[in-house]
Structure formats: structure tokens, C-alpha cells
Amino acid sequence: xxxxxxxxxxxxxxxxxxxxxxxxxxxxxxxxxxxxxxxxxxxxxxxxxxxxxxxxxxxxxxxxxxxxxxxxxxxxxxxxxxxxxxxxxxxxxxxxxxxxxxxxxxxxxxxxxxxxxxxxxxxxxxxxxxxxxxxxxxxxxxxxxxxxxxxxxxxxxxxxxxxxxxxxxxxxxxxxxxxxxxxxxxxxxxxxxxxxxxxxxxxxxxxxxxxxxxxxxxxxxxxxxxxxxxxxxxxxxxxxxxxxxxxxxx
Amino acid sequence: xxxxxxxxxxxxxxxxxxxxxxxxxxxxxxxxxxxxxxxxxxxxxxxxxxxxxxxxxxxxxxxxxxxxxxxxxxxxxxxxxxxxxxxxxxxxxxxxxxxxxxxxxxxxxxxxxxxxx
Numbered sequence: 001x002x003x004x005x006x007x008x009x010x011x012x013x014x015x016x017x018x019x020x021x022x023x024x025x026x027x028x029x030x031x032x033x034x035x036x037x038x039x040x041x042x043x044x045x046x047x048x049x050x051x052x053x054x055x056x057x058x059x060x061x062x063x064x065x066x067x068x069x070x071x072x073x074x075x076x077x078x079x080x081x082x083x084x085x086x087x088x089x090x091x092x093x094x095x096x097x098x099x100x101x102x103x104x105x106x107x108x109x110x111x112x113x114x115x116x117x118x119x120x121x122x123x124x125x126x127x128x129x130x131x132x133x134x135x136x137x138x139x140x141x142x143x144x145x146x147x148x149x150x151x152x153x154x155x156x157x158x159x160x161x162x163x164x165x166x167x168x169x170x171x172x173x174x175x176x177x178x179x180x181x182x183x184x185x186x187x188x189x190x191x192x193x194x195x196x197x198x199x200x201x202x203x204x205x206x207x208x209x210x211x212x213x214x215x216x217x218x219x220x221x222x223x224x225x226x227x228x229x230x231x232x233x234x235x236x237x238x239x240x241x242x243x244x245x246x247x248x249x250x
Numbered sequence: 251x252x253x254x255x256x257x258x259x260x261x262x263x264x265x266x267x268x269x270x271x272x273x274x275x276x277x278x279x280x281x282x283x284x285x286x287x288x289x290x291x292x293x294x295x296x297x298x299x300x301x302x303x304x305x306x307x308x309x310x311x312x313x314x315x316x317x318x319x320x321x322x323x324x325x326x327x328x329x330x331x332x333x334x335x336x337x338x339x340x341x342x343x344x345x346x347x348x349x350x351x352x353x354x355x356x357x358x359x360x361x362x363x364x365x366x367x
Contacts, residue, residue, distance in 0.1 A: 015314045015315050017318070088336075092332050092335075093332070096335040096336065099336055099338075101338055104338065118337070121333060121336045121337060124329075124332060124336075125329040125330070125332055125333045126329070128329040129328065130325065131325070132293060132325035133321045133322050133325030134325075135301070135321075135325075136289070136301075136317075136320070136324050137317065137318065137321045138301075138302065164340050165339045165340070166337060166338030167337050167338065191334075191339040191340060191341075191342055192330060192333060192339060195333050195337040206333070210326060210330070213325065214322070214323055214326045214327075228319040229312065229316040229318070229319045230312060230316050230320055230323075231281070233280045233281075234280055234281065234282065234283070234286055234320070235319075237278065237280045237286055237287065238289075238290050239323060240270050241270065241287050241290045242290050242294065242323075242324055242328055242331065243327060243331050244270045244271060245290070245291065246294075246327075246328065246331040246335075248334055248335055250330075250335070250339060250341055
């Protein structure tokens with residue numbers, strides 16, 4: 001009997017925590033389903049394109065250039081997505097530390113809506129989190145999930161508007177019924193939680209993954225006990241070094 | 251900043267500056283910190299041999315569960331960084347204030363979103 005296709009790591013005997021394995025399985029199902037602005041086939045194509053980016057000659061040349069915008073060319077893509085979407089996927093995957101607002105405005109001007117853009121970022125983020133963990137463990141990445149049929153919901157939160165980020169977001173006071181539970185109720189949401197709020201389903205899914213692959217928000221600052229096989233200090237050392245390697249100040 | 255807060259809780263001093271830029275001598279005050287930093291660098295790097303070495307060393311030190319959680323954190327922050335950078339979110343004022351000293355010392359503000367606009 002074959003293994004379910006939407007369960008990453010299901011084929012390996014491993015000490016992965018049950019809650020984390022379940023979160024990964026849920027993510028793989030989530031990625032295969034129709035999203036908010038992209039259908040299931042396009043979302044799975046984004047997963048595949050995120051992996052393809054590592055093989056792109058243009059991305060490699062840009063990464064080595066003093067300015068990524070000094071190098072023109074065509075991405076080595078799988079040909080399943082519009083070129084402007086491929087540009088976003090590849091740039092976010094291969095050179096995140098040099099993403100800039102002028103570049104963001106150019107891809108919006110090039111035909112993507114900001115909602116489509118945020119959903120691409122969300123799908124890429126889910127993929128990178130799981131694939132990077134697989135590399136760390138020395139395992140093959142799971143095969144892309146099988147797309148599910150259906151149309152995107154096209155839900156734009158009524159309270160979303162331009163704020164402190166390049167993309168529109170929802171301020172806590174503007175949360176409507178459709179975004180119930182998106183933000184914590186006992187503290188203001190961090191900007192990273194608001195970053196993808198324009199597409200609430202992506203934000204919800206990603207921060208569920210954060211809870212299991214990192215820590216739940218409520219215990220991040222609870223230093224009275226440890227919640228993982230590595231300590232708070234060890235976790236934060238890893239986080240700080242990864243962010244520095246990615247040249248991410250946040 | 252959470253690393254600094256953790257250190258205060260346990261009355262420990264971590265070599266934050268060295269840890270962040272990967273120039274720590276030894277473990278930077280964090281148990282097995284040198285192995286964790288080497289592992290993070292190897293996962294984000296392209297040298298599979300170095301990664302295998304780092305993975306084995308970390309497994310020996312922390313056990314298979316420690317390796318799984320370390321790999322999970324590296325993977326998660328490799329993703330979070332992309333969300334932050336691709337959406338152009340600013341650093342919150344309270345976090346900026348709390349980290350001002352070592353951001354200045356390490357010239358980390360050159361990575362700020364505002365510097366890339």
C-alpha cells in the first residue's frame with residue numbers, strides 16, 4: 001500500500017515530534033488546496049518553482065552580482081506560472097536579503113496584485129520551512145502534493161489597508177469576523193504576524209507551523225521551563241545566526 | 251533579543267555579537283553553541299560534506315530529538331526571514347530600542363528594509 005502523498009516525512013522512521021509531523025501533514029494538504037487568489041494547481045506549481053529556483057542560472061548570476069538588478073535574463077523555470085510570478089518566487093527564495101520596495105512595486109506594476117503577491121510569499125515560506133528542515137535532517141524533500149480542484153475564495157479582508165509594510169495589512173482594530181483568531185488577544189501582534197494578514201488563510205497556516213516548528217507565542221518568553229529538546233537559548237542562537245546569514249534585520 | 255532575555259533570566263552572559271555574526275570563540279556562552287552555529291551555517295550553505303559533519307556532531311551532543319528541533323528552527327527562521335523581507339515590515343519600536351546597542355556595534359542596520367528601498 002502506498003503512502004499518503006500529502007504527508008511529508010511519512011516515509012521515514014524518525015523522532016520527529018507527533019505534533020510537528022501533524023503540522024507538516026496539514027501544511028502539505030493546505031498547499032494543495034485552492035487558496036485565496038491562486039488555485040490548487042498554481043499553488044503546487046509555486047512549491048515546485050521554489051525548489052527549481054536553486055537551479056536557476058539567472059538567480060545564481062544575480063546573487064553573485066553587486067546589484068541583482070544589473071543582471072538581466074530569463075529565469076530557468078518549470079513554465080507553469082506567469083513569468084512575473086516566477087520572478088517573485090525565485091527572488092524570494094534565492095536572495096531575500098536584497099529584496100527592496102522598488103522591486104516590489106515593479107512586480108505589482110508588472111501584473112501581480114498585492115493579494116497574489118502575499119499568497120506567493122506564504123506558499124514559498126511554507127515550502128522553505130519544510131524543505132530546509134529536511135535538508136538539515138539529511139532527508140529528501142517530500143514530493144509536491146497533488147493539487148485539489150476548486151476555485152480560489154478571493155476573500156480580501158475588508159479592514160486591510162496600507163500600513164507600515166510594503167503590502168497592505170490588517171491593524172488589530174480592523175479585524176473583522178472573517179479574520180477571527182488571526183491575532184493573539186492578550187498582546188499586540190508582532191509585525192511579522194501582520195505581514196501576511198492581507199491573505200488571512202496563509203497567515204493562519206504559517207503561524208500554526210511556527211507554533212510547532214519553533215514555539216507557541218505564549219511560551220516564547222517563558223524561560224521558567226524548556227519546551228523542546230533544545231533550550232530557549234539554543235533556539236534563539238540558531239534563529240539569530242540564520243537571520244544574520246539571510247541578512248534579515250527583523 | 252529573546253536570547254538576551256533568556257540570558258538575563260538565568261543570569262548568564264552570551265556573546266551575542268560574536269554569535270550573530272558567526273565569529274564566536276567556543277560556544278558563545280550557550281551550551282553547544284559552536285555546534286549549533288556550525289549546523290545552521292551548513293544547512294544554509296551548499297557543502298553537503300560540511301553539513302553531514304555538523305549534523306553528526308550535533309546529534310552526538312544533543313541526541314536525535316535535539317537535531318530534529320534544531321533543524322526545525324533553522325528551517326522555520328529561513329522562512330520567517332523571507333516573509334519579513336518580502337513584505338517590507340519594519341522592526342517594532344520596542345524591539346528596535348532593545349537591540350539598538352548591538353545593531354550599532356555590528357552595523358546590522360545595513361540590513362534594514364528602509365536601507366533597501
